[in-house]
Amino acid sequence: MYEEISSNKWKSGLMLAFFVVFVVGFGYVIGLVWGGSTNHLWYAWVGLSIGFVIAMTMGFSSYYSSDKLALSTSGAKPLDAYMQDPNWRPLAIRFDNAVEGLAIAAGVPKPKPYIIDDPAPNAFATGRNPAHSSVAATTGLLGMMTDQELQGVIGHEMSHVKNYDILLMTMTIVLVGTVILISDIFLRTFWFSDNDSGGGDGEAGLVFMIIGIVLAILAPLIAVLIKLWIGRKREYLADANGALLTRYPPGLANALRKIGGDTKQLRRANKATAHLYIAQPLKTTEGRGSGMNRMFDTHPPIEDRIAKLDAMAGQFQEIVPGPAAPEARAPQ
Amino acid sequence: MPWWGWLLIVLAILMFGGYIAMLFNRLVSYRNRVDNAWHQIDVQLNRRADLIPNLVETVKGYAAHEKSTFEMVTQARSAIMSAKSVAESAKAEGMVTEALKSLFAVAENYPELKANQNFLALQEELAGTENKIAYARQFYNDSVMAYDVARQRFPARIIASSFGFTEPRDYFEPETPGYKEVPKVSFS
Numbered sequence: 001m002y003e004e005i006s007s008n009k010w011k012s013g014l015m016l017a018f019f020v021v022f023v024v025g026f027g028y029v030i031g032l033v034w035g036g037s038t039n040h041l042w043y044a045w046v047g048l049s050i051g052f053v054i055a056m057t058m059g060f061s062s063y064y065s066s067d068k069l070a071l072s073t074s075g076a077k078p079l080d081a082y083m084q085d086p087n088w089r090p091l092a093i094r095f096d097n098a099v100e101g102l103a104i105a106a107g108v109p110k111p112k113p114y115i116i117d118d119p120a121p122n123a124f125a126t127g128r129n130p131a132h133s134s135v136a137a138t139t140g141l142l143g144m145m146t147d148q149e150l151q152g153v154i155g156h157e158m159s160h161v162k163n164y165d166i167l168l169m170t171m172t173i174v175l176v177g178t179v180i181l182i183s184d185i186f187l188r189t190f191w192f193s194d195n196d197s198g199g200g201d202g203e204a205g206l207v208f209m210i211i212g213i214v215l216a217i218l219a220p221l222i223a224v225l226i227k228l229w230i231g232r233k234r235e236y237l238a239d240a241n242g243a244l245l246t247r248y249p250p251g252l253a254n255a256l257r258k259i260g261g262d263t264k265q266l267r268r269a270n271k272a273t274a275h276l277y278i279a280q281p282l283k284t285t286e287g288r289g290s291g292m293n294r295m296f297d298t299h300p301p302i303e304d305r306i307a308k309l310d311a312m313a314g315q316f317q318e319i320v321p322g323p324a325a326p327e328a329r330a331p332q
Numbered sequence: 333m334p335w336w337g338w339l340l341i342v343l344a345i346l347m348f349g350g351y352i353a354m355l356f357n358r359l360v361s362y363r364n365r366v367d368n369a370w371h372q373i374d375v376q377l378n379r380r381a382d383l384i385p386n387l388v389e390t391v392k393g394y395a396a397h398e399k400s401t402f403e404m405v406t407q408a409r410s411a412i413m414s415a416k417s418v419a420e421s422a423k424a425e426g427m428v429t430e431a432l433k434s435l436f437a438v439a440e441n442y443p444e445l446k447a448n449q450n451f452l453a454l455q456e457e458l459a460g461t462e463n464k465i466a467y468a469r470q471f472y473n474d475s476v477m478a479y480d481v482a483r484q485r486f487p488a489r490i491i492a493s494s495f496g497f498t499e500p501r502d503y504f505e506p507e508t509p510g511y512k513e514v515p516k517v518s519f520s
Contacts, residue, residue, distance in 0.1 A: 097460025
């Protein structure tokens with residue numbers, strides 16, 4: 001657990017460093033291309049400075065406010081409104097209690113619970129550290145899960161919170177998003193300025209232009225690959241740690257079965273936040289698990305995750321059932 | 333002896349001292365985590381005790397004549413409030429569990445009560461608190477185990493015995509009455 005925490009902090013720092021180098025370097029190259037053959041390094045310095053300012057601003061905001069971005073783009077709302085509504089009150093209380101219970105089990109401060117009004121069952125955790133963290137679940141999820149299943153899901157999210165996955169995963173949203181945005185803007189402006197200003201006459205200008213284009217094409221691709229690498233590996237780990245928290249692997253396994261069997265599309269998920277969720281929110285219609293499609297999945301196949309949890313359940317037979325075990329609560 | 337010889341000796345002493353301090357501090361933080369975990373259980377038990385009067389009031393509104401059940405619940409509640417040790421707390425816990433069981437058994441006979449929104453919310457709240465108590469105990473046991481491992485392993489063991497990290501901490505045993513049996517508060 002402690003190795004995971006320091007590895008996640010490390011990787012977050014490394015990603016931030018790469019981001020700063022990339023944006024500053026990109027600013028420099030754009031400045032050079034812009035200056036063309038005039039040999040005015042002045043342009044390059046302006047580009048570099050602008051790059052630096054952008055890198056610092058986005059770097060800070062990725063650390064401090066990525067979680068707010070993730071919550072607002074997903075349409076997550078605090079529990080208050082649901083607590084007032086008599087129909088939702090029991091479910092909201094149950095969700096709130098599950099979050100608090102698993103925070104106790106994990107020994108972390110209680111994350112702020114949020115509800116997303118959406119019939120598709122899904123959930124995610126975000127924040128920069130356990131003290132500043134949030135867990136969001138959809139109304140669909142809260143409505144269809146039994147107690148043990150809900151606790152399995154929250155246990156999964158809580159282990160993301162505890163081992164600082166949330167920091168890395170949430171920072172990715174802003175950092176990767178910014179890289180894609182910058183490259184996109186560059187490609188567009190380049191396209192338009194190509195004809196009139198005559199930027200790119202002379203050998204030096206041409207070289208920098210090519211570098212610029214290559215960077216602009218490669219950057220989003222690399223950014224997407226980083227996201228996949230971040231998202232997929234740690235889902236298995238969070239499943240295992242989450243099941244350990246509840247001491248009852250079938251809870252999460254059954255929850256994943258229900259999520260996997262559901263075909264509703266999450267309305268407000270997009271490519272930027274897809275890797276945060278417990279299960280892939282953007283469902284592909286055909287060809288799951290084959291070739292290229294599978295390469296761009298943000299999550300491992302749900303059947304694999306269920307199989308791993310079932311294997312884990314076998315090893316749990318001798319251990320005393322935890323609070324989420326079926327004999328502890330009557331089924332709903 | 334050359335000057336760097338002295339330097340090496342001083343460095344070695346500093347490093348050794350730093351290592352001892354590190355082991356000591358680790359033991360302190362593990363011990364504090366155990367104490368904090370114990371306090372967490374208390375917080376949850378008290379919260380459940382705070383829910384009980386509300387629950388009793390709500391049930392009374394529909395089943396005022398079930399006096400003996402209400403008394404049993406109130407007694408168990410005061411036992412929880414005065415519990416100090418692990419064993420006492422577990423015993424009081426068993427009492428509350430029994431009392432709540434009979435309270436909910438009473439509620440079973442009153443269909444209007446079972447449909448009451450306030451009662452449903454309290455029932456959900458109580459079920460959640462049961463779970464939190466169980467999780468708090470789980471975390472307490474995990475913390476005790478981490479502390480035991482930390483103070484019984486080799487180099488730290490010497491520090492532990494010479495600085496008084498010897499007082500053992502009790503585990504919550506599954507055999508303790510009230511641990512396994514959680515009142516069936518949901519009956520849909």
